Amino acid sequence: MPNIVDLNDFAGGAVAERFNLELQKALENIADPNTDPKKARKVTLTVTLVGNENRDIASVKVQTKSTLVPAKDTETAIVLDYDSKGKVTGAELKSGVKGQAYITENGEVADDTGKIISFK
DSSP states (O other): OOOSOOTTTGGGGHHHHHHHHHHHHHHHHHHOTTSOTTSOOEEEEEEEEEEOTTSSOEEEEEEEEEEOOOOOOOOOOEEEEEOTTSOEEEEEOOSSSTTOOEEOTTSOEEOTTSOBOOOO
16 A cells, blocks of 8 residues: 655655654653653654545644653652741751751751751
């Protein structure tokens, strides 16, 4: 059976170009270290045809889209506390354990929320 259209040339090459753009997005999504590489991505090419009243011409619309994998969740913890007026407040837990000090990347001692502790 002979080909009716060559997808490389169809719509002036726009179909192949759009497919390749979506394929590129999917490949970049797989390469992104923030996503799960084993989850499936999809590239969809939808061709919609509508005939005219005389049934001698079909209007063709082509849509391409990709279904990507979202970035993995980023997790952290917040230490709950109260301000001087009794209102709940919070700060990110930096030390890993509530109430535990740690040494920062700069060699300074900080409390569990990252606030530098002065020993002067």
